[in-house]
Amino acid sequence: xxxxxxxxxxxxxxxxCLEQIGQRLLEVERAPDxxxxxxxxxxxxxxxxGNCGLFDFKPLERVVHAGEDLxxxxxxxxxxxxxxxxxALLEAMDYTGELIDLIAKEGNVPAAADTRAQALxxxxxxxxxxxxxxxxxxxxxxxxASAASAPVPVPEPEPDWxxxxxxxxxxxxxxxLRYRPEAECFFKGEDPWHLARQTPGLQHLQAAPQQAWxxxxxxxxxxxxxxxxxxxxxxxxxxxxxxxxVPEQVELHLxxxxxxxxxxxxxxxxxxxxxxxxxxxxxxxxxxxQRALLGRPGIAAGTVAATHTTFNHLLACWADTxxxxxxRRALAGLAPGATPLxxxxxxxxxxxxxxxxxxxxxxxxxxxxxxxxxxxxxxxxAGAGANGQKVLxxxxxxxxxxxxxxxxxxxxxxxxxxxxxxAEDVFNQRELAREIKTQYSVINRIAEDMQHAIMQVRMxxxxxxxxxxxxxxxxxxKKLGKDxxxxxxxxxxxxxxxxxxxxxxxxxxxxxxxxxHGIELxxxxxxxxxxxxxxxxxxxxxxxxRVILDISDDGAGVHTGRVRAKAVERGLxxxxxxxxxxxxxxxxxxxxxxxxxxxxxxxxxxxxVGMDVVRNAxxxxxxxxxxxxxxxxxxxxRLTLPLSMAVTNVMMIETAGRRFGVPxxxxxxxxxxxxxxxxxxxxxxxxxLRGRIVPLRALNELLALDMxxxxxxxxxxxxxVVRLGAETIGLLVDDFHxxxxxxxxxLEGVLTGITGxxxxxxxxxxxxxxxxxxxxxx
Amino acid sequence: MPIRYLKKHAALEGQVSADDAEALGQWLRDxxxxxxxxxxxxxxxxxxxxxxxxxxxxxxxxxxxPWLAEALNAAAA
Numbered sequence: 001x002x003x004x005x006x007x008x009x010x011x012x013x014x015x016x017c018l019e020q021i022g023q024r025l026l027e028v029e030r031a032p033d034x035x036x037x038x039x040x041x042x043x044x045x046x047x048x049x050g051n052c053g054l055f056d057f058k059p060l061e062r063v064v065h066a067g068e069d070l071x072x073x074x075x076x077x078x079x080x081x082x083x084x085x086x087x088a089l090l091e092a093m094d095y096t097g098e099l100i101d102l103i104a105k106e107g108n109v110p111a112a113a114d115t116r117a118q119a120l121x122x123x124x125x126x127x128x129x130x131x132x133x134x135x136x137x138x139x140x141x142x143x144x145a146s147a148a149s150a151p152v153p154v155p156e157p158e159p160d161w162x163x164x165x166x167x168x169x170x171x172x173x174x175x176x177l178r179y180r181p182e183a184e185c186f187f188k189g190e191d192p193w194h195l196a197r198q199t200p201g202l203q204h205l206q207a208a209p210q211q212a213w214x215x216x217x218x219x220x221x222x223x224x225x226x227x228x229x230x231x232x233x234x235x236x237x238x239x240x241x242x243x244x245x246v247p248e249q250v251e252l253h254l255x256x257x258x259x260x261x262x263x264x265x266x267x268x269x270x271x272x273x274x275x276x277x278x279x280x281x282x283x284x285x286x287x288x289x290q291r292a293l294l295g296r297p298g299i300a301a302g303t304v305a306a307t308h309t310t311f312n313h314l315l316a317c318w319a320d321t322x323x324x325x326x327x328r329r330a331l332a333g334l335a336p337g338a339t340p341l342x343x344x345x346x347x348x349x350x351x352x353x354x355x356x357x358x359x360x361x362x363x364x365x366x367x368x369x370x371x372x373x374x375x376x377x378x379x380x381x382a383g384a385g386a387n388g389q390k391v392l393x394x395x396x397x398x399x400x401x402x403x404x405x406x407x408x409x410x411x412x413x414x415x416x417x418x419x420x421x422x423a424e425d426v427f428n429q430r431e432l433a434r435e436i437k438t439q440y441s442v443i444n445r446i447a448e449d450m451q452h453a454i455m456q457v458r459m460x461x462x463x464x465x466x467x468x469x470x471x472x473x474x475x476x477x478k479k480l481g482k483d484x485x486x487x488x489x490x491x492x493x494x495x496x497x498x499x500x501x502x503x504x505x506x507x508x509x510x511x512x513x514x515x516x517h518g519i520e521l522x523x524x525x526x527x528x529x530x531x532x533x534x535x536x537x538x539x540x541x542x543x544x545x546r547v548i549l550d551i552s553d554d555g556a557g558v559h560t561g562r563v564r565a566k567a568v569e570r571g572l573x574x575x576x577x578x579x580x581x582x583x584x585x586x587x588x589x590x591x592x593x594x595x596x597x598x599x600x601x602x603x604x605x606x607x608x609v610g611m612d613v614v615r616n617a618x619x620x621x622x623x624x625x626x627x628x629x630x631x632x633x634x635x636x637x638r639l640t641l642p643l644s645m646a647v648t649n650v651m652m653i654e655t656a657g658r659r660f661g662v663p664x665x666x667x668x669x670x671x672x673x674x675x676x677x678x679x680x681x682x683x684x685x686x687x688x689l690r691g692r693i694v695p696l697r698a699l700n701e702l703l704a705l706d707m708x709x710x711x712x713x714x715x716x717x718x719x720x721v722v723r724l725g726a727e728t729i730g731l732l733v734d735d736f737h738x739x740x741x742x743x744x745x746x747l748e749g750v751l752t753g754i755t756g757x758x759x760x761x762x763x764x765x766x767x768x769x770x771x772x773x774x775x776x777x778x
Numbered sequence: 779m780p781i782r783y784l785k786k787h788a789a790l791e792g793q794v795s796a797d798d799a800e801a802l803g804q805w806l807r808d809x810x811x812x813x814x815x816x817x818x819x820x821x822x823x824x825x826x827x828x829x830x831x832x833x834x835x836x837x838x839x840x841x842x843x844p845w846l847a848e849a850l851n852a853a854a855a
Contacts, residue, residue: 186825193824207849213832216807221799221829
């Protein structure tokens with residue numbers, strides 16, 4: 001992975017992290033006592049900081065680091081989460097987002113960014129100071145807190161090596177540590193002595209040989225034979241952190257209050273049952289750990305010796321002394337090397353052999369048994385990997401390419417029926433034609449499955465757009481002095497990525513409108529007999545092949561009188577027409593371009609780019625917007641969107657000898673109407689269908705084709721009834737053909753301006769089908 | 779040069795790295811009664827430390843680092 005790829009990955013992950021952080025921040029604000037949430041938030045920030053550390057983005061790291069410190073304090077309960085902290089964190093997060101965008105664009109952070117970063121970091125750290133005496137003690141306090149929250153400390157038997165320490169340094173609360181470096185450690189660039197020297201809070205340090213020094217002639221200075229014992233007064237977590245690279249080579253022991261007199265004597269005999277149970281559980285655990293250690297390939301002699309010692313100590317802790325002594329005798333008589341010791345460990349296993357009354361260990365032992373001698377650690381990891389869900393990151397380009405390919409596949413597949421037809425008609429090969437058709441149905445099925453599968457890849461839960469809303473509503477309602485709660489439902493509903501993405505802006509527009517115009521100030525709401533807190537509800541659900549989004553508020557609703565007045569004032573409709581509109585129609589006026597009722601232009605709304613933008617954006621993805629409003633009770637906006645827009649199902653029709661496609665989702669029905677049933681009124685034609693009057697238009701006329709609609713043998717017109725918004729209209733065509741799945745290609749170049757056509761599609765026989773856009777035609 | 783091998787003693791100065799351990803060991807073995815001067819020694823690598831601990835030369839001047847001095851004392855005892 002080269003550095004640009006790494007950077008791309010970083011940016012991708014950082015954005016993801018930020019999104020999560022933003023969401024968590026809001027959730028935490030709602031439930032500040034939820035430890036799990038706080039931990040998750042902290043982990044996200046921590047990940048982000050860690051990622052920043054990979055690159056030299058100082059300003060970025062500075063801000064994130066400050067945020068992490070602050071959150072750490074909150075998490076440990078030393079600092080109460082409040083709105084001030086939330087604001088500071090959100091601001092810092094926004095800035096981090098900006099920086100990430102900058103990095104994505106320029107690959108680097110401008111030097112100027114650092115001043116702002118410092119200011120933000122300072123603002124964050126400001127929250128740190130009042131609670132703690134000095135920021136420096138915070139991490140220590142955190143470590144202490146984590147140590148305190150650990151399960152009740154049961155005195156562990158003091159290992160023998162502690163006795164070698166001078167009594168003066170064995171003070172309670174200190175951490176004693178024995179560090180047994182591997183023999184080969186020098187070749188790994190380790191310097192155990194130096195590492196030990198640098199231990200935080202070092203109080204005592206002594207070095208001894210692991211085994212007696214060899215004779216000078218055979219002494220190998222590059223095989224480490226040091227055994228370092230040290231005592232530190234730093235918190236255990238710090239010491240652990242210091243030795244984090246060599247955890248398997250150190251033994252830590254937290255010194256207890258009085259150096260327990262002969263703790264190894266017979267602990268199980270004197271402690272009560274519960275402790276005894278715990279003790280045995282631990283013995284079994286340590287035993288198994290030692291066995292796992294022995295099972296490693298290429299184990300060093302020193303490690304074998306160490307496990308040998310450990311087993312010896314464990315034996316001393318056994319409750320069953322007779323079994324222990326027999327095991328000890330067997331241990332003493334053992335041949336050197338890892339294999340006999342491992343065998344012995346199985347034979348004299350505390351759970352299996354002597355102390356058979358142990359409650360839990362069988363569960364621990366069982367999985368260990370089959371992979372003895374292999375590498376348990378590796379096996380563990382592999383197991384975990386298989387269980388966890390695997391996620392693959394794929395760039396959208398690749399998915400789009402797949403999408404295009406499957407599109408071409410669909411088109412190519414559609415050529416087969418033509419081929420079958422030709423085999424039959426031209427070559428009189430009926431048998432062959434039938435076989436081609438059979439093959440076609442197989443390929444058709446596979447292609448459809450493939451298409452479906454790729455669609456699934458592109459599906460995103462609509463919740464991804466909703467995530468930003470929490471923040472938006474919070475900020476805007478705060479700014480406006482309104483109290484609003486956002487309720488989100490059905491965020492799992494899935495739709496195509498493009499559809500989801502095209503939704504984001506219109507939805508934000510709608511939310512802003514609701515917050516600005518819809519929901520009233522708390523005082524006004526109370527006066528109207530409503531709860532002070534307004535509710536903004538965003539609900540998503542799937543209905544057939546459409547996704548329905550309802551955005552409703554319990555605000556004042558649309559003031560139709562003002563809407564009419566404004567529309568007339570802005571010259572959008574004539575005054576006499578405004579008065580004749582029904583309430584429902586008047587509400588729809590807000591969709592007119594250039595409409596705005598706001599008196600002053602605020603940064604929220606009122607710039608005249610309002611609902612018409614929303615409607616355009618939604619219609620661009622073949623969606624529809626409906627608005628309904630009840631004065632005093634609220635407004636409801638319903639967006640209906642297609643699940644996917646990659647493949648369009650069209651119906652082919654014929655008129656004036658040409659073929660055209662009409663998008664299937666617009667078609668209500670196809671009917672044959674006898675010519676005499678058509679009513680003529682002046683130039684308009686209508687027909688009564690199922691008790692409803694449907695206006696008729698001749699498609700030839702609309703397309704400026706100079707031919708009258710053709711009648712079939714029974715003197716009937718072919719009428720294609722399409723839905724345009726809330727109305728239905730009948731199009732007179734010559735004939736209907738079947739339906740087909742096509743990949744709609746928008747018109748390009750000089751043709752872009754022709755709105756009567758939605759685009760073109762390549763058919764299976766190689767011909768080009770023009771797809772009509774009835775909305776524009778009629 | 780972190781180690782200067784003089785007629786009467788070897789002087790370890792500054793930071794003595796792992797690379798010097800072998801030569802030091804060899805020198806200590808060659809001498810009848812080796813003496814090392816650690817007065818100006820700031821830091822030794824573990825490999826050097828174990829050479830000093832294993833071959834136990836007489837220390838004419840103890841190092842400034844108390845931990846190192848103590849470790850060597852313990853080994854000499």
